[in-house]
Amino acid sequence: MEVLAMILAGGRGSRLDILSAHRVKPGVPFAGKFRIIDFTLSNCSNSGIYNVALLTQYLPLSLNEHIGSGRPWDFDRRDSSITLLQPYETSEDKSWYKGTADAIRQNIRYIKNSNAKYVLILSGDHIYKMNYQWMLDEHKKNNAALTIAAKTVPYEEANRFGIFEVDDTKKILSFEEKPENPKSNFASMGIYIFNTDTLIKYIENEEIPDLDFGKHVIPKMLTDNERIFLHCYDSYWKDVGTYDSYLEANIDLIKKSEEVGINLYDENWKIYTRSKNAAPVRIGVTGSILNSLVCDGCKIEGRVENSVIGPNVTVRAGSTVRNSIIFEDTYIDENSHLEKVIVDKKVYVGKYSLIGHGDDYKANNEKPDLLSSGISVLGKKVHVGENVTIGRNVRIFPEKDIDSHAQIGSGETLK
The missing domain is CATH 2.160.10.10 (Hexapeptide repeat proteins)
Known part of the structure; x- marks a missing residue:
């Protein structure tokens, strides 16, 4: 196996409030017939990445039922799989995921058993289309230990994001969470490609309970002068974590695709879902x-x-x-x-x-x-x-x- 995708899909999404009262945030309906998670799953399928693990935690039942065997996304093929991973108690008294990197750390045995050369780490609660193979190609070309996807944002909004400073080759020089005076407008999308051995090195024996990629892992790798590069993404991407952004992202889909940059009708990059049989409108x-x-x-x-x-x-x-x-x-x-x-x-x-x-x-x-x-x-x-x-x-x-x-x-x- 070359690539294993690990999708973080356990967040409650407290800012979605009532909509996430009885379901996990990635399981919230979107665009009428879809769920939010469908966009990340479809990106994996369309990118030719068919070995996927979904890390769930908060109210996973409806999401598990929606995913099933993964058939709508072609994950039920003989040479592919989708695995649902949930927290569990161990002799070390580990249980709930306490941070993004801690969620991956608690499933490190699964990653080792996969024998994957690269681990793609994704969030399950963003609306976007992305070919992860393009990011992987850059990762290989740069001989990187880690590649991070970033999107340019207006400078006046940069203090709301994790911001990267890079050189002319897009090698990351520094990273700062929500800086008062940002050095660039490259904002982290929370999408990472690690060499598997590098990922294991930086999370397996780390004792920080709430281990997080942005707060702990990336700064430590920069201190160690690891080769970390940026993959620039310039198309539509929306974090639908609030009522306002959720409504806006849904209404964006009604606009002409050239106005917002996402197209539900693109036959070359379909968004797949588990659909119910229903009569015509x-x-x-x-x-x-x-x-x-x-x-x-x-x-x-x-x-x-x-x-x-x-x-x-x-x-x-x-x-x-x-x-x-x-x-x-x-x-x-x-x-x-x-x-x-x-x-x-x-x-x-x-x-x-x-x-x-x-x-x-x-x-x-x-x-x-x-x-x-x-x-x-x-x-x-x-x-x-x-x-x-x-x-x-x-x-x-x-x-x-x-x-x-x-x-x-x-x-x-x-x-």
Whole structure:
């Protein structure tokens, strides 16, 4: 085996809040029919990397069911595999993953048994397309011990990222996490190719409990003057770790591909997923769809604009959905209006209800850092009665029943 891909997919994604209350962040639905993890898995498949290990931890059940044997991504071939790795107790009393490098360290035996020459380490919660073979070719050409993918960001935003300083050959000279005065605008994407022996050397016997690549491993390798090079990536890449970035990334898919740089319709680089069988979309005589993604099984009798609609969603006559994301099996009854709302699975919205309503953009009382731009979020299996009005920046937790005629002001949280 030449390359083993290790995908870190165990993070809770706490900033996605209600959406990750009952699922791991990489398992959150995206673009209607996909999960976030599908982009990384499809990148592996399209790059010809078929030996993949998925490191899970937080609420792994739905993600495990989604992955299964890996058939949609062609990982069930005779000469390939996908392995799900979870934390386990040992005689050394190791259990939960405490850092990115610690997660890899706790599976070092698996890496050794693979006999892979290179280890590709990925995150399972980013939206992008990338040919990892191009990165591997550069790694070999540079005779590198480690190659790190980086994307240029505006200088005014560089202090939010881990930033690399490089020479003319893209050899990394220094690395600094969230620097006040960044020396460059090359931001780490959290994508690494290690020579396997180098990876083992720097993590196997390291005693730091919360061992992390950015905080510990990379600085130590730079101190030791190891050959570390940068692979520059210049296409679309989005970390969908907040409500705002999640909504923005979904809406980006509606735009023309030349505007945002990612194309779901590229036959040469497909995004694969485990799909459910569903009937074709039906647009009724009163229905209309404008600049939106609408998945199979939907029945649209109202108006959908600038939105992403998951499978088996019903929008009844007289209702409108604008600038929103609606997950599968949701039912929006007659004459209701949704604006800038993220709605999880199996939600019912009663007649004559207004969600994301009004000009009051008061930030969420409980989580002002998460919701302040006007997005309201309804958790899984929420039931909204008739004639309900819900303002902006509202959080409604899963399975909450909202009585008819209720008035929920902007910034409120219902648990």
